[in-house]
Structures are given as structure tokens and as C-alpha cells.
Amino acid sequence: GAGVSQSPSNKVTEKGKDVELRCDPISGHTALYWYRQSLGQGLEFLIYFQGNSAPDKSGLPSDRFSAERTGGSVSTLTIQRTQQEDSAVYLCASSLARLAQETQYFGPGTRLLVL
Amino acid sequence: DQQVKQNSPSLSVQEGRISILNCDYTNSMFDYFLWYKKYPAEGPTFLISISSIKDKNEDGRFTVFLNKSAKHLSLHIVPSQPGDSAVYFCAASGDNFNKFYFGSGTKLNVKP
Numbered sequence: 001g002a003g004v005s006q007s008p009s010n011k012v013t014e015k016g017k018d019v020e021l022r023c024d025p026i027s028g029h030t031a032l033y034w035y036r037q038s039l040g041q042g043l044e045f046l047i048y049f050q051g052n053s054a055p056d057k058s059g060l061p062s063d064r065f066s067a068e069r070t071g072g073s074v075s076t077l078t079i080q081r082t083q084q085e086d087s088a089v090y091l092c093a094s095s096l097a098r099l100a101q102e103t104q105y106f107g108p109g110t111r112l113l114v115l
Numbered sequence: 116d117q118q119v120k121q122n123s124p125s126l127s128v129q130e131g132r133i134s135i136l137n138c139d140y141t142n143s144m145f146d147y148f149l150w151y152k153k154y155p156a157e158g159p160t161f162l163i164s165i166s167s168i169k170d171k172n173e174d175g176r177f178t179v180f181l182n183k184s185a186k187h188l189s190l191h192i193v194p195s196q197p198g199d200s201a202v203y204f205c206a207a208s209g210d211n212f213n214k215f216y217f218g219s220g221t222k223l224n225v226k227p
Contacts, residue, residue: 004158035217042119042204043159043217059214091158104215106151106158 002026004107006092012113013082021077021110025094032069033095033104034077036061038088046090049075082114118142119207121218128225134192136221138205141186145207145216150179150190153202153220162203163190195225 005024013019025032034046045059049069060066064082069075079086089111093104120139128134136150146167151159165172165179165188172179178191192199202220 040219042219045214103161108156108158
């Protein structure tokens with residue numbers, strides 16, 4: 001079956017512009033995560049959605065970052081007024097349920113470069 | 116402050132030998148640990164996990180060892196194969212299963 005997909009695969013933008021990154025999780029997966037991987041760093045947790053519950057936004061680095069998940073499926077991560085330090089690979093993952101034991105399936109990521 | 120650390124950015128091993136990838140963590144509340152493998156231009160894929168009630172978990176050529184007192188885990192791959200060449204991330208989770216903390220990764224190169 002189809003895995004997690006993300007679009008665009010690459011995005012180059014100018015400093016100060018807004019960007020939207022999209023994630024299509026695996027059908028039926030109720031949990032959805034966004035991570036960021038900066039150069040030479042591990043995956044940094046950003047936000048977590050579980051079903052219709054309020055998302056855990058505790059990992060978002062600033063109020064320029066926001067995310068939505070519509071209808072419990074597709075998610076959009078929005079970065080407003082991008083800064084050069086936002087350049088990273090943004091990874092989305094989904095899992096069947098809200099348990100650590102449930103494997104997270106990752107998308108290929110969106111490579112964001114802010115000039 | 117990184118709670119999960121992989122201090123070796125890279126490792127090179129001859130085909131057929133053992134690869135040992137190490138990971139250290141600082142938070143004693145972590146009780147579930149995972150290893151992911153990542154090929155270039157792809158997302159990480161789950162490899163193996165271990166719960167803190169165990170000190171070893173084996174799956175084919177892959178074995179994960181957990182030393183809770185040392186807050187250390189390691190991934191052993193034996194025998195190593197060229198197709199194992201990838202970046203390996205360890206990750207940990209605690210009582211808040213929402214969050215997974217990842218290390219910075221170790222790039223493994225298995226030479227034919």
C-alpha cells in the first residue's frame with residue numbers, strides 16, 4: 001500500500017516568505033508527527049496529532065510555526081516569515097495508534113532552503 | 116540539550132564483520148528505545164526496538180542491547196552487508212509517548 005507522502009520534495013524560498021509543507025499519512029493511521037532535521041542534527045520533534053484530540057505543539061520552535069490536520073488525515077505545516085535557520089529537512093511520520101510501541105512510518109521529507 | 120546522543124558520526128566496517136553502533140541517553144525516564152535506518156533521500160524506516168524491561172532484543176542479523184544503569188544502548192549488525200550502509204538513528208521515548216527524542220545519527224559504511 002501507499003506510504004507516507006510529502007510535498008513538495010524540495011522548496012527554496014526567500015527569507016521572510018511563508019511556506020506550506022504537506023503530509024499525507026498512511027490511510028487509517030490516527031497519529032501524525034512532524035519532525036525537523038537540521039544539518040548534522042538528529043530529528044527534532046515539532047508537533048503531534050492524535051485523532052481529533054488537540055495537538056501537542058510543545059516542540060514548535062516559535063510562533064511562526066503552525067500545523068493543521070484536516071479531517072484526521074492530511075496535515076499542513078506552515079512556517080511564516082521564514083528565516084535562514086529554518087532551513088532543514090522536514091519529516092512527517094504516521095502510526096496506527098498513540099503508543100510508542102507502534103512503529104512510525106516516515107515520509108521522504110521536504111528539504112527547505114531559506115535564502 | 117540533547118537527551119539522546121550518538122557520538123560517532125560515522126563508522127566503516129568490512130563486509131561480513133560486526134557493526135556496533137552506540138547511543139547514550141540522559142533521561143532516566145526513557146523506557147522505550149528504537150533504531151531507525153535512513154537511506155539518502157528517503158525517510159527513516161523502523162529497524163528494531165527494545166523496552167526497558169529487557170536488556171536484549173534480537174531480530175535476524177540485528178540485535179539491540181540496553182544497559183539501563185549506564186544509560187547506553189547499542190545496535191549490533193552481524194554479519195554486516197553492503198546494503199546495510201545507511202545512517203542509523205536511535206530514538207527514545209518516556210512516559211509521554213507523544214515525544215520521541217532522536218540522536219544525530221551514525222553513518223555506517225560497509226565495504227565489500
